[in-house]
Structures are given as C-alpha cells and as structure tokens.
Amino acid sequence: MSDDRRKFKRESAEARKEALILATLELVAENGVRGATVRGIAERADVTQGLIRHYFSSKEELxxxxxxxxxxxxxxxxxxxxxxxxxxxxxxxxxxxxxxxxxxxxxxxxxxxxxxxxxxxxxxxxxxxxxxxxxxxxxxxxxxxxxxxxxxxxxxxxxxxxxxxxxxxxxxxxxxxxxxxxxxxxxxxxxxxxxxxxxxxxxxxxxxxxxxxxx
Amino acid sequence: MSDDRRKFKRESAEARKEALILATLELVAENGVRGATVRGIAERADVTQGLIRHYFSSKEELxxxxxxxxxxxxxxxxxxxxxxxxxxxxxxxxxxxxxxxxxxxxxxxxxxxxxxxxxxxxxxxxxxxxxxxxxxxxxxxxxxxxxxxxxxxxxxxxxxxxxxxxxxxxxxxxxxxxxxxxxxxxxxxxxxxxxxxxxxxxxxxxxxxxxxxxx
DNA sequence: CCAGTAATTATGCAAGCGTATAATTTCTCC
DNA sequence: GGAGAAATTATACGCTTGCATAATTACTGG
Structure with a gap:
C-alpha cells in the first residue's frame, strides 16, 4: 500500500542546497552561528549530517x-x-x-x-x-x-x-x-x-x- | 632577587570576580557567548579554568x-x-x-x-x-x-x-x-x-x- | 613558626563538535 | 531489468567543550 520502504529520496542539488540554507538560517536565528551545529542543521532539514559535506565543503561555506x-x-x-x-x-x-x-x-x-x-x-x-x-x-x-x-x-x-x-x-x-x-x-x-x-x-x-x- | 617563586597570588573575591567578568566581556565581544569558552576566559584573566567554578557555579552564571x-x-x-x-x-x-x-x-x-x-x-x-x-x-x-x-x-x-x-x-x-x-x-x-x-x-x-x- | 584553611592549580571525564571516509540506497539509461 | 553512477546514509576519529574532583599552594591566626 502506501508504506514506501525507501529510506530517502533524491533531490536536485538546487532544492537540497536551499533546504539546507533555510534550516541553517532557522538555527542561526535561534542559537547563533556556533549554536547552529552541523548535526542540528541536518536534522532540521531532514537529512543526515554527511549530506551537508556533499553540498558544502565546510560549515563555513554553508x-x-x-x-x-x-x-x-x-x-x-x-x-x-x-x-x-x-x-x-x-x-x-x-x-x-x-x-x-x-x-x-x-x-x-x-x-x-x-x-x-x-x-x-x-x-x-x-x-x-x-x-x-x-x-x-x-x-x-x-x-x-x-x-x-x-x-x-x-x-x-x-x-x-x-x-x-x-x-x-x-x-x-x-x-x-x-x-x-x-x-x-x-x-x-x-x-x-x-x-x-x-x-x-x-x-x-x-x-x-x-x-x-x-x- | 626579584624572581618570585610563587606560583600564584591570592586575590580578594571581588577583584577576582571583576577580572573574570572583564575577561568574559572581552571574549563575548570577540567571539560571541558560545565562543567565550571557560578555558579562554581563564587564560585571558591569567588563571586556570578551575578557578571560574570556584567563583561562579556555572558558565551561565558568569x-x-x-x-x-x-x-x-x-x-x-x-x-x-x-x-x-x-x-x-x-x-x-x-x-x-x-x-x-x-x-x-x-x-x-x-x-x-x-x-x-x-x-x-x-x-x-x-x-x-x-x-x-x-x-x-x-x-x-x-x-x-x-x-x-x-x-x-x-x-x-x-x-x-x-x-x-x-x-x-x-x-x-x-x-x-x-x-x-x-x-x-x-x-x-x-x-x-x-x-x-x-x-x-x-x-x-x-x-x-x-x-x-x-x- | 607552624598548623589550618581557603584559594588556586592540576587532572580527568563524558558529551558534542566539525570533518573524513566507507557503506548503502536510489535513480537513470540502454 | 540490471549495471553504473550519483545521492544519501552510516560510522568513526580527533579535538574542544563544560563540569567535577583531587592535589597543591599561599596566606592567616595563635
């Protein structure tokens, strides 16, 4: 039925980057730049932390x-x-x-x-x-x-x-x-x-x- | 001569607290609240980090x-x-x-x-x-x-x-x-x-x- | 001058951090 | 429909963090 066993869905680079950026802005507004951790951002964007490094070469760049x-x-x-x-x-x-x-x-x-x-x-x-x-x-x-x-x-x-x-x-x-x-x-x-x-x-x-x- | 072998000098609680507070303000201004680490503050105030806990029950309080x-x-x-x-x-x-x-x-x-x-x-x-x-x-x-x-x-x-x-x-x-x-x-x-x-x-x-x- | 006490240092620990890399999963193309 | 490639996850490492506790050191009162 509707139970989709897929563990994740692929998205375009554009959409992913934007989602990560929006999650970052949320956390920066709430907790400051240092308080916006890579793990926190990933969670807010519903991905795992490794993906961030796939789209941005460092937290600094994000x-x-x-x-x-x-x-x-x-x-x-x-x-x-x-x-x-x-x-x-x-x-x-x-x-x-x-x-x-x-x-x-x-x-x-x-x-x-x-x-x-x-x-x-x-x-x-x-x-x-x-x-x-x-x-x-x-x-x-x-x-x-x-x-x-x-x-x-x-x-x-x-x-x-x-x-x-x-x-x-x-x-x-x-x-x-x-x-x-x-x-x-x-x-x-x-x-x-x-x-x-x-x-x-x-x-x-x-x-x-x-x-x-x-x- | 003038080589004072003492490893530290005792200060009044008031003076120490003020020194710690001033060091804290310096580091907060430079690096934000999360960037002002207990170790950094202690170094800036020329004491070891343990002393902070002696005067303030937590970083939050400081x-x-x-x-x-x-x-x-x-x-x-x-x-x-x-x-x-x-x-x-x-x-x-x-x-x-x-x-x-x-x-x-x-x-x-x-x-x-x-x-x-x-x-x-x-x-x-x-x-x-x-x-x-x-x-x-x-x-x-x-x-x-x-x-x-x-x-x-x-x-x-x-x-x-x-x-x-x-x-x-x-x-x-x-x-x-x-x-x-x-x-x-x-x-x-x-x-x-x-x-x-x-x-x-x-x-x-x-x-x-x-x-x-x-x- | 020397014991007692409080200030200060020294050491250690568990958790969280950014980053690196290997292991999976999804999608596309023929 | 299956192989190759890219996206995504999973795992791990070294470092820093705040906090706790034990070991020293400096000062004070008799």
Whole structure:
C-alpha cells in the first residue's frame, strides 16, 4: 500500500542546497552561528549530517551561503516596492520607508539573524564585503530618493547636507526596524511605518505623511 | 632577587570576580557567548579554568553576571551627564543626546556585545528582565526629557504624541549609535552627536542645535 | 613558626563538535 | 531489468567543550 520502504529520496542539488540554507538560517536565528551545529542543521532539514559535506565543503561555506541568501532576500523585500520608476520621487521615498518598516522586513527573526551574523561579518572578509556592499547600497539609494524628492519640492540640498539627511533618515529607519523586531507586540500594525514617515518628513522637511497608494 | 617563586597570588573575591567578568566581556565581544569558552576566559584573566567554578557555579552564571555588569556600565555612562538637575530641560536633553552618541557609549565593542548577548537575552528570563528594565528606563527617561523641554518651550504635547516623539527620537539615537559603532571611521569626531541633535530637534520642533556647555 | 584553611592549580571525564571516509540506497539509461 | 553512477546514509576519529574532583599552594591566626 502506501508504506514506501525507501529510506530517502533524491533531490536536485538546487532544492537540497536551499533546504539546507533555510534550516541553517532557522538555527542561526535561534542559537547563533556556533549554536547552529552541523548535526542540528541536518536534522532540521531532514537529512543526515554527511549530506551537508556533499553540498558544502565546510560549515563555513554553508554559513556564508546562508548569509548571502538572507541579505539578498532582505534587500529584495526592501527595494522592490520603491524600485518602480513610476510615481513621484516623494511617493517612492514613502514606499521605501513603508517597506522598510512593515513585515516581512520588520521581523524578530531578521533581528536575531542580524545580531547572530555580526561577529562573523566582522571577522570574515567575504561576509564583510557583502555586508558593506548591502549597507552602502541601502544608504545611497535612500540618499538618492531624498535628493530627488527635495529637487521635486523645489528645495534642493548640497552634497554635505544630503549626506547628513541620509545618515539621519537611515538611522531612524534602522532604529525603528530594531525596536519593531525586538518588541513585536509593542506597536500596532502600521504604527512603526507611520512614525517612520513622520520622522523622515520632520528631518527632511518633506511632506510624506499620508500612506502610500497601493499600485 | 626579584624572581618570585610563587606560583600564584591570592586575590580578594571581588577583584577576582571583576577580572573574570572583564575577561568574559572581552571574549563575548570577540567571539560571541558560545565562543567565550571557560578555558579562554581563564587564560585571558591569567588563571586556570578551575578557578571560574570556584567563583561562579556555572558558565551561565558568569555570563549573566557579565551581562549585568555591562548593562550597568552602559546606563551609567549614558545617564550621568543628563542626570544633574541643574540646567534647563533643553540642556539636559542635549546632554543626553550627546552622551548617547559619543565615546565611550558609541564603541564597536558595545555593538558587538549587544549583538552577542541578544540571543541569550531572548531565551534567558533573568537576562530578558534586565534588558527590558534597562530599555524601558532609557525610553521613559528620554520621554521625560522631551516632555519637560516642550513644556519649557511653551508647546506641551499630549501623551500619545509624546510617546511617538520618544519612540522616534529613541530610534534615531539607536540607529546612529549602531552606525557609529559598526563603522567607527565613517564619521568625524562629534559628527554623530551633531546629526543626532539636529534630528531630535527636527522631530520634536525644539532647538538644541548648539553643543552642550561643559559643566 | 607552624598548623589550618581557603584559594588556586592540576587532572580527568563524558558529551558534542566539525570533518573524513566507507557503506548503502536510489535513480537513470540502454 | 540490471549495471553504473550519483545521492544519501552510516560510522568513526580527533579535538574542544563544560563540569567535577583531587592535589597543591599561599596566606592567616595563635
């Protein structure tokens, strides 16, 4: 009948790698990088530990792959809503703030991952490069949005002031992202994004108080 | 002559505990909680590993003691400059922002410690309590300063708005603290505090642009 | 100055770690 | 349908870990 006596099923390299990476991210978020053991990851992915070595030449390599996977997912989630060239610069800035401060970007698991990876990022050159590239991309993108919105509003700013505005707005967004992830129940849905829009508005002098129109 | 044949020196319980805690914080900042091994800590404190068990009944207990030590040091450094009742509320708010965004509060090691402890904090009840108490104290204190400064300026705010302002200002400070600690060379001395003052000013509508007068 | 006691070191143990390699099992192709 | 190849499991090794306990060493009080 339905009792399948097979002891395992073969999967494509892609599917297996992804499953292992997802299991790794779960355990890293829960127990940190060192707490994410090869045996634990294998169990979470429903395979035996030997298989990990078949797809990744070391635990280090798996960790790096997982980190890159996570960073890509985060940037995709953040940038997609604001990447469309349609709409005014102000609308795109608003969409960016909103996306950065609502799920799935705001999420306890993301905070935990960010914290867990921090040590490794500071020590491993490859991870450091990934981190700085992502971070720089984020801030430059934000600075570009602010510049365009200010231009649009008829009050363009110099390079020095633009840099300061981007640093400040980036900081509010980061800080709110952190608070929302660390204390998920302390804020009503949408409250964080609302405070974010108001703060960015106050700092830049722009008016992005209203919710972004959904496309 | 000066060749002291003694194999070790006895120290007071206080001094030994503090030395062990400081060694623990160093290693936790460098390698995370799991990477701070009993043997590593003992070596860093120039003792043998057995001594740790003599002063702390387990590694867990040492970690908790180290966390509490660190949190106390952080709050002391942050609150001391603004705790003096002298000066206007605006001056105290300014001093608070400055203290939060200059060394030794802004420090790569603090960020590393914060990240390393995060996992443990979310799992251990005692550490969680310490964390929430510290965090709540920080935000309530900031909210009080903002309330007093607004009152002083003749434009008091309601409870709901006050809460939002405190959340937003707390977020900017946290975000800048994070950026300054993660990228210590990206900012000129005092630049972070300057951006912090400007941002808090923009968000609250207060005017704390000038540096705080030193007492 | 010398015994007693507490601090400190020295040694050992069981469990868990990452990694390596051999033994199986599943699938594909002719 | 059976042989070859690749995926997966099974087993083992050396090392590190936290913890326990015994053996030393340094200090103190009479």
């Amino acid at each position: 960790i790096i792959a997982a980190y890159e996977h996570h960073m890509t997912a985060m940037t995709d989630q953040t940038f997609a809503p604001a990447a469309g060239a349609d709409g005014t610069a102000l609308e795109r800035l608003t969409a960016f703030v909103n996306a950065s401060l609502t799920p799935p970007v705001v999420d306890p698991r993301s905070i935990a991952l960010w914290a867990s990876f921090l040590n490794k990022v500071q020590q491993d050159e490859q991870m450091k490069a990934t981190h700085e590239r992502t971070y720089g991309y984020f801030r430059d993108f934000l600075e570009g949005l602010i510049a365009a919105a200010l231009q649009e509003a008829g009050c363009p700013a110099g390079a020095s002031r633009l840099r300061q505005l981007a640093i400040a707005c980036n900081a509010v967004i980061d800080g709110l992202w952190l608070e929302g992830g660390a204390l998920p129940d302390a804020f009503a849905p949408g409250e964080l994004a609302g405070i974010g829009r108001q703060s960015v508005a106050a700092i830049t002098g722009l008016n992005l108080e209203q919710e972004a129109a959904t496309a | 970690i908790i003691a180290a966390y509490e030590h660190h949190m106390t040091a952080m709050t002391d450094q942050t609150f001391a400059p603004a705790a003096g009742a002298d000066g206007t509320a605006l001056e105290r708010l300014t001093a608070f922002v400055n203290a939060s965004l200059t060394p030794p509060v802004v420090d790569p090691r603090s960020i590393a410690l914060w990240a390393s402890f995060l996992n443990k904090v979310q799992q251990d009840e005692q550490m969680k309590a310490t964390h929430e108490r510290t965090y709540g104290y920080f935000r309530d204190f900031l909210e009080g300063l903002i309330a007093a400064a607004l009152q002083e300026a003749g434009c008091p705010a309601g409870a709901s708005r006050l809460r939002q302002l405190a959340i937003a200002c707390n977020a900017v400070i946290d975000g800048l603290w994070l950026e300054g600690g993660a990228l210590p060379d990206a900012f000129a001395p005092g630049e972070l505090a300057g951006i912090g003052r400007q941002s808090v000013a923009a968000i609250t509508g207060l005017n704390l642009e000038q540096e705080a007068a030193t007492a």
